[in-house]
Amino acid sequence: MNEPRIAFLLAMAHRAMTDRLHQWLAEEGREALRPAHGYTFRFLAEGGVVTSVELGQRLGVSKQAATKIAAELEEWGYVVRRPHPTDGRARALGLTQRGLDYISHVDGLWDEAEAEWAALIGPERLEETREAIAAYVEHASAKGAPLLRPVW
Amino acid sequence: MNEPRIAFLLAMAHRAMTDRLHQWLAEEGREALRPAHGYTFRFLAEGGVVTSVELGQRLGVSKQAATKIAAELEEWGYVVRRPHPTDGRARALGLTQRGLDYISHVDGLWDEAEAEWAALIGPERLEETREAIAAYVEHASAKGAPLLRPVW
DNA sequence: ATCGTAAAGTAAACCAGGTTGTCCATCTAG
DNA sequence: CTAGATGGACAACCTGGTTTACTTTACGAT
Numbered sequence: 523m524n525e526p527r528i529a530f531l532l533a534m535a536h537r538a539m540t541d542r543l544h545q546w547l548a549e550e551g552r553e554a555l556r557p558a559h560g561y562t563f564r565f566l567a568e569g570g571v572v573t574s575v576e577l578g579q580r581l582g583v584s585k586q587a588a589t590k591i592a593a594e595l596e597e598w599g600y601v602v603r604r605p606h607p608t609d610g611r612a613r614a615l616g617l618t619q620r621g622l623d624y625i626s627h628v629d630g631l632w633d634e635a636e637a638e639w640a641a642l643i644g645p646e647r648l649e650e651t652r653e654a655i656a657a658y659v660e661h662a663s664a665k666g667a668p669l670l671r672p673v674w
Numbered sequence: 675m676n677e678p679r680i681a682f683l684l685a686m687a688h689r690a691m692t693d694r695l696h697q698w699l700a701e702e703g704r705e706a707l708r709p710a711h712g713y714t715f716r717f718l719a720e721g722g723v724v725t726s727v728e729l730g731q732r733l734g735v736s737k738q739a740a741t742k743i744a745a746e747l748e749e750w751g752y753v754v755r756r757p758h759p760t761d762g763r764a765r766a767l768g769l770t771q772r773g774l775d776y777i778s779h780v781d782g783l784w785d786e787a788e789a790e791w792a793a794l795i796g797p798e799r800l801e802e803t804r805e806a807i808a809a810y811v812e813h814a815s816a817k818g819a820p821l822l823r824p825v826w
Numbered sequence: 827a828t829c830g831t832a833a834a835g836t837a838a839a840c841c842a843g844g845t846t847g848t849c850c851a852t853c854t855a856g
Numbered sequence: 857c858t859a860g861a862t863g864g865a866c867a868a869c870c871t872g873g874t875t876t877a878c879t880t881t882a883c884g885a886t
Binding site: 541 | 677678679680684688694695802803807810
């Protein structure tokens with residue numbers, strides 16, 4: 523295969539990194555959360571009052587699907603649902619301590635995965651790569667992509 | 675958000691590029707094929723006699739799923755199934771002229787998408803980015819990832 | 827004050843794209 | 857020439873989502 527398409531390489535590299543992450547998590551005997559769970563953590567960690575509807579918008583799925591994801595995370599002890607402070611219809615989603623611990627642990631694993639890559643090409647080139655990709659993503663999302671969510 | 679995770683950027687960029695492709699295809703009024711169909715085309719275009727089982731291995735799905743994909747493509751006129759030249763149990767998959775036309779058309783669209791990116795950061799930096807990603811993908815697949823298929 | 831519409835949540839039916847399990851026909855090694 | 861392996865087809869099922877429909881609460885305009 524000559525000059526693989528960069529879109530293909532993006533997908534393969536993403537796959538390889540997340541496989542690495544899941545491998546480490548499996549070795550530690552942790553539940554395998556799906557990417558959608560990870561993005562939920564990031565969103566909730568930003569702070570503020572978050573409802574299922576808002577989570578769905580962020581994830582790019584229906585509110586029903588978002589509710590289901592939040593319910594799973596609640597069952598596993600990562601998320602709590604409290605009454606919403608100002609809106610009697612809504613429930614406010616938040617991370618438990620267990621959720622916060624998980625997110626910081628996974629952050630460390632991402633660091634490791636990036637370090638493996640940096641070991642191959644050097645940290646400077648990796649940083650340039652990050653910026654090159656970020657430039658395209660910003661361009662594409664500015665251009666009014668209706669919703670720019672990752673593929674999963 | 676500080677320094678987004680590169681894994682996240684990879685997913686977003688891949689999503690943005692494929693969205694762009696689908697947008698163009700939709701504007702041309704073509705059927706929206708899924709990524710799995712595209713990878714099937716690439717595989718069949720390599721030439722040689724290909725069976726459903728082999729297609730499944732390449733795509734990283736069961737032979738039943740591969741058969742279903744091939745059946746769709748046959749129904750739409752992109753693929754033919756002929757008797758296998760040497761094995762009476764098997765059917766040989768191949769591209770029709772319509773399939774070949776489709777693949778070369780899509781290749782042109784990928785060129786356009788890459789050109790948009792190159793316009794942002796320059797063709798040299800894009801080439802460096804491609805190489806940086808390719809290096810990681812090769813490393814990861816050499817390291818014995820059981821099967822390195824893209825995420826879809 | 828209250829009425830009408832919008833919005834959050836929940837539930838149920840459905841759908842797409844995969845899986846596993848089973849079976850038959852054919853191939854191939856011994 | 858027989859026994860096990862393999863390609864393919866069919867069916868049942870699973871998962872993660874969607875759509876549709878309904879209840880309850882919020883809230884702006886009259």
